[in-house]
Amino acid sequence: MTLEINKELTAKLFDTEGLSFKELLCLERTPWHWLDELEAFVEKNGVSDLGPDVFVEGRVFVGKGTIIRKGACLRGPVVIGERCVIGHHVEIVRSLIFDEAKIPHLNYVGDTIVGSRVNMGAGSICANMRFDKGEIFVGNVNTQRRKLGALIGDDASIGCNAVLNPGTIVLPRKIVMPCKNVGGIIQ
Numbered sequence: 001m002t003l004e005i006n007k008e009l010t011a012k013l014f015d016t017e018g019l020s021f022k023e024l025l026c027l028e029r030t031p032w033h034w035l036d037e038l039e040a041f042v043e044k045n046g047v048s049d050l051g052p053d054v055f056v057e058g059r060v061f062v063g064k065g066t067i068i069r070k071g072a073c074l075r076g077p078v079v080i081g082e083r084c085v086i087g088h089h090v091e092i093v094r095s096l097i098f099d100e101a102k103i104p105h106l107n108y109v110g111d112t113i114v115g116s117r118v119n120m121g122a123g124s125i126c127a128n129m130r131f132d133k134g135e136i137f138v139g140n141v142n143t144q145r146r147k148l149g150a151l152i153g154d155d156a157s158i159g160c161n162a163v164l165n166p167g168t169i170v171l172p173r174k175i176v177m178p179c180k181n182v183g184g185i186i187q
Contacts, residue, residue: 013153013172020063021045021079021100022090031113031151034096034142038077050074063099081116089135093128095149112164121160121178126150128166136167139185143167156186 016025024041025034042059050056054068058076062068073091080097087104095109098116098180102166103109107120110128114120126149130136136148150164153171158164159178170176172187 013151013169014113015097016155019116020082021061021096024079025097029142030138030141032145032148034140035094035111035148038079038094038096041079042077069104094147095126098154110149111145111147112152114152114157115172117155118152118158119156120158121162123161124158124163124176126152126164126168129132130166133162138167138169 007038010027011030013031016022016027021041024037036051039059042061046063047057050062050068053070060074060076060077063080063082063084066080066086066088068071069088071089072086073117075093078092078095081099081101082101084097086092086103090107095112095114097114100116101118102112102118103114105122105169107123108125109125110126112126112128128147128149133146136143136145138151148166150168150170155173156170159180161179163181164170165183167180168183168186174186176182176186
């Protein structure tokens with residue numbers, strides 16, 4: 001399936017109304033360009049308080065009511081919305097996490113945008129680099145990036161131990177079954 005990457009798709013994937021970091025999101029650009037703006041946003045808005053034994057490298061913004069559990073690793077720039085759960089031994093790298101997302105158990109999320117109310121099952125991974133180190137495509141669009149994880153739409157569920165390959169789009173309210181290795185557009 002070919003998919004036109006435009007603001008209609010972006011609006012379909014992510015509801016941006018009411019987000020604490022809405023100023024970061026330019027709906028005229030593709031979602032992966034939002035990742036380029038993380039550093040400036042975090043620089044302006046500062047680092048939030050984090051719990052004990054959370055490893056932070058670089059700058060991080062954490063919204064109100066978010067829980068970050070022991071052993072989590074945040075390698076910025078990272079922006080995490082309000083009322084999220086980031087679990088023990090979860091690693092998040094250069095990513096944008098929308099409000100009420102749950103990434104609770106032993107996950108890796110690299111160069112990824114996770115929509116509101118997404119639930120990632122234990123051990124699920126958003127791979128951010130192709131095995132051959134080539135440029136990553138999102139649908140039929142060459143992003144001209146060597147690192148880009150997934151675009152996970154609002155209310156999606158990712159099963160335990162699932163792997164989302166670089167450039168994967170998961171449409172809103174869709175399910176990736178446990179132990180699956182997926183790529184392309186999940187609809």
